[in-house]
Amino acid sequence: MLAGGSPIGLYLHIPFCHTRCVYCDFNTYIDLDHLKARYVAALARELQLVGTAAGCPDAATIFFGGGTPTALEPAHLGALIEACRVAFRVAPGAEITVEANPGTVTTDYLRALRAAGVNRLSFGVQSFHDDELRFLGRLHDAATAQEAVRMARAAGFDNLSLDLIFGLPGQPTERWVATLEEALALAPEHLSLYSLIVEPGTPLHAWVRRGRVAAPDDDVAAEMYEHALERLARAGYAHYEISNWARVQGEPEGTTPGLASQHNLIYWRNQPYWGVGAGAHSYVNGWRYANVRRPERYITLVESWEPDAALPVAPAQDVKTVERIDRDLAMGEQMMLGLRLVREGVGEAAFAARFGCSLDEAYGPTLAEFESWALIERTPERVRLTARGVMLANQVVARFL
Numbered sequence: 001m002l003a004g005g006s007p008i009g010l011y012l013h014i015p016f017c018h019t020r021c022v023y024c025d026f027n028t029y030i031d032l033d034h035l036k037a038r039y040v041a042a043l044a045r046e047l048q049l050v051g052t053a054a055g056c057p058d059a060a061t062i063f064f065g066g067g068t069p070t071a072l073e074p075a076h077l078g079a080l081i082e083a084c085r086v087a088f089r090v091a092p093g094a095e096i097t098v099e100a101n102p103g104t105v106t107t108d109y110l111r112a113l114r115a116a117g118v119n120r121l122s123f124g125v126q127s128f129h130d131d132e133l134r135f136l137g138r139l140h141d142a143a144t145a146q147e148a149v150r151m152a153r154a155a156g157f158d159n160l161s162l163d164l165i166f167g168l169p170g171q172p173t174e175r176w177v178a179t180l181e182e183a184l185a186l187a188p189e190h191l192s193l194y195s196l197i198v199e200p201g202t203p204l205h206a207w208v209r210r211g212r213v214a215a216p217d218d219d220v221a222a223e224m225y226e227h228a229l230e231r232l233a234r235a236g237y238a239h240y241e242i243s244n245w246a247r248v249q250g251e252p253e254g255t256t257p258g259l260a261s262q263h264n265l266i267y268w269r270n271q272p273y274w275g276v277g278a279g280a281h282s283y284v285n286g287w288r289y290a291n292v293r294r295p296e297r298y299i300t301l302v303e304s305w306e307p308d309a310a311l312p313v314a315p316a317q318d319v320k321t322v323e324r325i326d327r328d329l330a331m332g333e334q335m336m337l338g339l340r341l342v343r344e345g346v347g348e349a350a351f352a353a354r355f356g357c358s359l360d361e362a363y364g365p366t367l368a369e370f371e372s373w374a375l376i377e378r379t380p381e382r383v384r385l386t387a388r389g390v391m392l393a394n395q396v397v398a399r400f401l
């Protein structure tokens with residue numbers, strides 16, 4: 001563990017994709033396949049350097065994100081899991097997630113991942129309509145996504161998450177309803193639902209600016225989200241984070257379900273994480289920083305790093321991004337992130353233990369105001385969003401920063 005005693009999450013960034021989706025602004029590249037082997041070796045070295053320097057701390061989760069982690073061979077992903085286990089004390093039974101692109105996997109591939117220790121897959125499905133998938137620039141069609149889920153089950157995975165996108169330009173609500181029904185028919189353990197965001201610098205942004213496609217309609221997106229809230233509750237899924245649902249397994253009402261993403265819970269609980277790879281973010285011992293974004297530069301920096309007792313071990317750190325998270329900022333972020341957890345919210349005791357003051361001492365007037373507007377609800381144990389607050393979450397959480 002690090003200072004503060006929290007277990008950490010390990011994030012490994014895999015910046016390779018086969019094609020570029022029109023809405024994507026992630027740090028990923030379609031023309032760098034020749035770098036894969038060197039990149040994997042650099043990731044293993046970065047893990048070894050930071051883990052050793054930190055005294056081989058406890059790690060609660062491992063998460064491969066991207067990009068497309070399944071653009072790597074299973075042997076590469078297996079070697080990286082092993083590198084995590086050497087450099088960190090990875091908890092027995094730790095959640096090990098790989099983001100998977102449905103168009104890139106076979107049953108044999110998934111069996112190899114399972115054998116390497118991966119125990120959770122997060123499939124980027126996005127839609128079960130082929131024309132929507134083509135519009136988004138995705139590699140797969142609906143049948144491929146359904147087949148990928150079947151292959152994952154056959155390979156022994158019992159913890160699957162599906163990502164879906166709603167609020168596409170001109171998308172009628174019935175089409176979103178149909179996508180959600182197709183997803184439920186596959187009985188995933190977890191669902192992440194995101195409204196389409198038009199990010200600057202993407203082809204989608206240019207299309208909207210030129211009037212080639214309509215901008216997503218916020219009111220329609222809100223209607224789709226409300227449908228998901230109602231439908232997924234009826235289907236036995238607990239809404240535990242603004243955009244995330246997990247199947248209930250008998251947990252008490254109001255608690256975060258056991259099938260929630262354990263890795264992402266570390267972010268939402270404002271606990272420390274180590275990110276390795278190009279552009280990956282870390283938050284350790286009160287400091288936050290990102291690595292350099294370009295994979296070539298990242299590899300060069302890690303390969304050429306000479307340990308020096310006078311320097312902190314962060315071989316690929318982008319110094320412009322280094323930020324000290326002081327107590328006030330950490331408190332605000334605890335509220336901003338914790339309120340996203342719509343069931344557990346922000347715990348009074350955990351807040352006091354971490355910051356040495358009560359929620360009222362820190363935010364009394366703001367909390368009273370939100371409570372009077374029925375945007376939050378309070379018990380002696382916690383504060384959390386109401387159903388109304390969930391619909392206005394962005395405005396509520398912004399007040400704490």
Ligand code: SF4
Nearest residue numbers: 017020021024066067
């Ligand atoms: S697969 Fe994911 S990371 Fe790759 S381009 Fe598409 S949205 Fe971006």
